[in-house]
Amino acid sequence: MRKTNFTKQFNIRQQWRPDQLRLEDGSRVAVMGGGPAGSFFGYFLLEQAERVSLKLQLDIYEPRDYSLAGPPGCNMCAGIVSESLIQMLALDGINLPPRVVQRGMDSYMLHNNAGQVRLETPYLEKRIGAVFRGTGPRGIANSERISFDGFLLERAVAKGANLIRKRVDGVERVDGRIQLKTRGDQPQVYDFLAVATGVNTSALRIFSSLNISYQPPRLALTFVRDYLFGREQVEATFGHTIHFFMLDVEGLDFAAVVPKGDYVTICVLGKVVTQERFEILLDKPAVRSCMPPGWDPKEYVCHCAPRINFTGAVHPYAEQMVFLGDCGVARLYKDGIGAAYRAAKAASTAVIYSGIGEADLERYYGRASRRMENDNVIGKIIFALIDLFVKPWRITASATLRMVESEQKKPAGQRWMSEIIWDVFTGSAPYREVLWRMFNPAFWSRMLWYVGISLVRRS
């Protein structure tokens, strides 16, 4: 890497300034973390470099072995790959094979205090994927399926990335480059560093000595549990449906029940999630009604309490450095893997076509991060509106269900409530677009109509 002469660089990346930091043939790039954000970044950086005939050396540092069952091989989340991400990956030439997808999903069942309603994909096409981030829950035996994170890491390695199974425990700036230290090895020097360690790690502490403006995101706790029912029981009870719960439990925004192979994963998200509130939710009749008869909430085979972003990181970039995925900016409550994809692509595009100086990263990657963070603010407004007007009131909860039910046979474009709920839970559209639709007079006139029907039926 060097500061370039503009006149020598009249190629596809022709708008370089003379003082601009950029990657050149032979530049070394490190990625800390081989989860989705790190693997996507490695994959797309190498792909885009190939397009502009740039030869890079890229090392991914990931100590975790995704072929292990239980917590040692797992990155801890509900494991839903959204409809929009599956479609985008297919267009990028990354098709998720059956051995990665535990179960393809064709519908959501929304439960609230007034009942439940089903939302389906067109033609019941399986457009949502349930995956295990590792090989599977603790004790899983002879799984013919593989880890989602492991699959993505394999793709990055196949693209040319070098996988180093070490934990980075030190970072320093040395002569304008970045030096990484691992236990027992010589320090390695890089021209650019992508940090994708997630937030459930102490690795972010090593950056406090670098004097950069980065501040990690504020976090919230979640609870995830896996239950073993066996494939036939899962097929008979859940089919290809993810259950979402918007129930009135203090501090909890929503919960999801996701069937996967022989197992079912239950995940709960909210501002203040505690073990006690989790147990209250699991004991609600709405949750019990969708589980197999005789289900005991305490008989889980694997569980974890990972932290997730509640706000994005402050300044998730610095000179020759970018913070991706959960340790950068993610989407509020939904589509964490999709957010990692978007951030990784924005960062790799900035690095290849803009530069690796702080100002270049700010202009391109910073803008994308801010867009996501601003959208999360709107997401918080939407969840606040749900908390205020839907969850506590049986009339509005009932009207919501009635409206969704009546819309199922209508063409797309006339499914006001269904599309809002679908997009809030799947991440198929930004929150700002969802809010915009919520303020549409046509939506409100129909909503008031169904509130009226619910009032009449109740009386």
Next chain:
Amino acid sequence: MDNNALGRIYDAGEVIFRQGDLGDQMYVIQEGKVEVVLEQDGKEIVIAVRGPGEFFGEMALFEREERMATVRALGQVRILSVDRKNLLRRVHEDPSLAVHIIQTMSQRIRKLSGEVGRLESWLLELGLSPKAGNNKL
């Protein structure tokens, strides 16, 4: 085929879309093969066969025209559909997403140009000029 996998499974001979239909989706083959069939004067001409990882129906995303051919499953096939609205929104945010589509379309134009060239030289060898609009053709 694995019923838990992504996409929709079509049986052998099942039509994914017909020539003349209006479409707002493109399709990516996950498993199996399809044939692209042009229906002309009551006859069917197979103009292409597409396999795993390949896409078809992409023209519907960029122009609001009728489908120019029928696509049928060759054996059992698993296909993922991509909505126009979703794709265009994402291309607006991330133009690099369109590069893979453009690369494939470019390869198809190259292949078609080669076939048109070979056809023209074959017609010339027969003493027929395609550019003159020979009525015997």
